Structure formats: C-alpha cells, structure tokens
Amino acid sequence: MNGQSDKDITWVCHKCNQNLALKKVKVRYLEGNFEVELMKCTKCNMVYIGEDLALGKMLEVEKGLEDK
Template sequence: MAQYVNNDEFSHWRCDKCNCELELKKVVVSYLEGSFPVDLPVCKNCGQVFIPESLAIHKMLEIEQQMEDK
C-alpha cells in the first residue's frame, strides 16, 4: 500500500468538526478506471480525509496524468 504523507505533514491539523486528531488510515482513491488504496490522514472519529497541498499538486497530479494516458 502506498504511503505518500509523512506524520509532520498533518500533525498540526485536527478535524474541526470532531475536535479530533488525525491518523494515517487506508483510504481508497480512484480515477477513471483505476482505484487503489493509499494511507492518508483521516479524522479518528468521523473519517474525514485530509489531503495536504504538496500531495495534491505533485504526486496526485502525476498519477492523474499517467492514468489519463492509459
């Protein structure tokens, strides 16, 4: 399972709704005809996912582009 987020990238973020810390957990992400599990920070209580900016604009974009050319 891929892990793209380090602890220090989300340790200062909390779920505002639940006032709860985040923890790395398996989340399924999908695009076009592919889906795969990734370890992402989520709220321990409600499961709300946190995608850090650096992940979105680098690795996720790269994977999106690769999948688009398949």
Template sequence: MRVVKDEKTPWICDKCNKELQVKLTKVVYLGGTFEVELMQCPQCKMVLIDEDLALGKMLEVEKSLEDK
C-alpha cells in the same frame, strides 16, 4: 514564506475536534484507484489530502487519463 508544520503538533478535525490518525485509504480519482496512507478523522472519516499527494500521485493519474 512557507510555514512548516511542527511534527509534534497534531492535526485536528475541524468538524469533530478529534485528532487525525494515519490510515491506509483507498482513493478513487478520475477513474484510477490507488491506496495511500492519509490522515483521517476517527469519527467522521474525513481525510486530509496533503499538497504532496495532490501535486504528486493525483496529478500523475490526471495527466495519464488526459493522454488517453
């Protein structure tokens, strides 16, 4: 069973106890660089990489680098 997060429930940083905010973030992954909107803690700047990004764009970059 997959639990779907209620969009009205904020994501909270476990370290700082601050609500995460959507920020345009430069991501460097396996030599590839791209910008993506990520949930980020306003205090410690840690980001939440959701499943869609991890299994989508990041997987694309990984596969393209493996093919070279």
C-alpha cells in the same frame, strides 16, 4: 502515493476535535482504484490531502491514468 509529512499532523478535525491518524483510504480516478495510507479523522472519516500531495504525486498519478 503516500506523500504526507509531519507538518500535516498539526491539523485537527474541527467538528470532531480529533487528531488525525494515518489510515488506509480508497481513492479512485477513471479506471484506477487504489488503497493508500492517508491522514484522516477517525471519527467522521474526513480525509486530509495536503497541497504537496495534491499537486505532486496525486497529479502525477492522475496524468498517468489519463494517458492510459
């Protein structure tokens, strides 16, 4: 589900003033549990999800799980 591109890297965590780094993150929906690499703040752990990812691959997986 890794759909993050270079342009996403321009975001920084406002509170921690940290650049984001690609890390393994747990995501879950209905019966599905996955681990995927996403950009996140290494200090406060806030995870970044871009629009392309949310409305692309992520939505596809959501729909897939809903029809399981």
